Amino acid sequence: MQSVALLGATGSIGTSALDVLARYPERFRLYAVTANTDAKKLATIAHKFEPKVAVIADESKLSELKQELKAMGCPTIALGGHAAIDEVARDEKVDIVIGAIVGAAGISSTFAAAESGKKLLLANKESVVCGGAILMDLIARSGAELLPVDSEHNAIFQCLVGASAEMRSNAKILLTCSGGPFRQRKDLTNVTVAEATHHPNWSMGKKITVDSATLMNKGLEVIEARWFFDFTVDRINVVVHPQSVIHSMVQYEDGVIMAQMGSPDMRNTIAYSLGFPQRLQAGVEPLNLTDIRTLTFEEPDLERFPQLGYAYKALEMGAQAPIVLNAANEIGVEAFLAGRIKFTDIALVCRSLMFGFRPAEPKTLNDILELDVIARNLARNWVDGYCGEQI
Ligand code: NDP
Ligand code: MG
Numbered sequence: 001m002q003s004v005a006l007l008g009a010t011g012s013i014g015t016s017a018l019d020v021l022a023r024y025p026e027r028f029r030l031y032a033v034t035a036n037t038d039a040k041k042l043a044t045i046a047h048k049f050e051p052k053v054a055v056i057a058d059e060s061k062l063s064e065l066k067q068e069l070k071a072m073g074c075p076t077i078a079l080g081g082h083a084a085i086d087e088v089a090r091d092e093k094v095d096i097v098i099g100a101i102v103g104a105a106g107i108s109s110t111f112a113a114a115e116s117g118k119k120l121l122l123a124n125k126e127s128v129v130c131g132g133a134i135l136m137d138l139i140a141r142s143g144a145e146l147l148p149v150d151s152e153h154n155a156i157f158q159c160l161v162g163a164s165a166e167m168r169s170n171a172k173i174l175l176t177c178s179g180g181p182f183r184q185r186k187d188l189t190n191v192t193v194a195e196a197t198h199h200p201n202w203s204m205g206k207k208i209t210v211d212s213a214t215l216m217n218k219g220l221e222v223i224e225a226r227w228f229f230d231f232t233v234d235r236i237n238v239v240v241h242p243q244s245v246i247h248s249m250v251q252y253e254d255g256v257i258m259a260q261m262g263s264p265d266m267r268n269t270i271a272y273s274l275g276f277p278q279r280l281q282a283g284v285e286p287l288n289l290t291d292i293r294t295l296t297f298e299e300p301d302l303e304r305f306p307q308l309g310y311a312y313k314a315l316e317m318g319a320q321a322p323i324v325l326n327a328a329n330e331i332g333v334e335a336f337l338a339g340r341i342k343f344t345d346i347a348l349v350c351r352s353l354m355f356g357f358r359p360a361e362p363k364t365l366n367d368i369l370e371l372d373v374i375a376r377n378l379a380r381n382w383v384d385g386y387c388g389e390q391i
Contacts, residue, residue, distance in 0.1 A: 003028075016266040092116075197210060
């Protein structure tokens with residue numbers, strides 16, 4: 001029986017993870033669940049799974065969480081605050097941490113789980129983007145086991161099973177990308193929030209759905225792949241594949257391509273990483289290739305989607321640049337969702353910060369967290385100034 005802490009239990013990945021965990025009660029026991037503000041949903045999850053602990057990051061919601069649990073007669077202990085999330089990530093009673101918090105808010109709990117040598121199933125790509133080599137060194141030293149939940153990285157992981165170090169060092173990653181909802185739309189200036197939060201193939205949280213529309217998501221995934229698999233950036237190529245059937249590929253030195261295919265349902269990748277090296281049933285309809293019939297591939301358009309190019313550039317610029325890019329993007333997306341800036345302005349915030357702000361390279365987790373805060377404040381100022389000019 002393995003004990004699981006599910007960070008970000010109320011989100012899209014959290015919901016998929018709970019669905020998979022519920023299929024294997026004899027194998028996994030939910031020890032802790034966390035959320036940001038959604039006390040009601042967290043209490044409902046606790047009532048169903050009876051974990052030992054439920055943590056709400058927003059401390060002003062702690063009394064609501066306690067009341068909800070009490071009303072349901074649920075014995076789960078309620079805790080509040082970000083530090084309590086880090087505590088459950090390093091709790092010695094926890095074997096597996098599923099990192100499904102959205103954004104840079106997930107960095108410190110990822111580090112906490114990594115430092116404590118956990119089996120870490122990571123969906124929170126922003127912590128790999130920002131943590132980079134510092135996170136990977138920590139994992140190597142602590143003996144933590146890192147398994148990718150992001151579908152592309154999970155696919156690459158599967159395509160690399162059995163490859164020797166030499167085979168890996170001569171291989172290329174072909175990271176697939178659906179192209180998002182605007183793959184064929186020429187003018188993106190008037191994209192609405194409703195359009196940008198509707199993905200053609202995947203059902204996901206709001207932030208990643210907007211990132212998929214700008215292709216920032218693919219940019220973050222290029223950086224994520226660089227660190228997850230230790231591939232140099234010249235060996236990570238993006239291929240637009242609108243059907244989202246192939247979740248990514250590895251091309252070996254003989255030119256042969258290994259591809260992983262499946263239905264676009266995150267329960268597949270969660271089940272694979274939970275069961276690895278075994279395969280678990282995820283409750284997903286098996287893929288039927290004769291229903292799909294056609295698979296197509298295109299080059300990404302870096303002119304309409306400049307944020308993908310910025311991600312490659314950030315990797316060249318040094319360890320500070322992905323943190324700045326990620327923070328600028330998070331603030332840009334937030335401002336777009338709030339109706340303050342246009343869809344195309346998200347790229348402007350990113351460009352302005354990445355090329356206008358050149359901080360020192362971070363060396364520690366604290367440096368990363370501090371830089372994230374500074375970059376966010378600069379991005380907020382940029383948005384405020386920009387909105388001021390538009391009035
Ligand atoms: P959601 O927005 O659906 O869920 C986010 C979760 O994180 C919620 O539980 C939320 O709590 C919690 N959370 C949000 N902000 C904070 C905070 N400041 N502190 C602590 N907890 C917080 O996101 P997704 O599930 O879509 O994405 C989660 C991660 O997985 C992201 O990094 C994303 O890029 C990655 N990912 C997601 C995929 C998907 O299919 N959804 C696919 C591949 C990767 P609350 O509900 O209270 O707000
Ligand atoms: Mg992905």
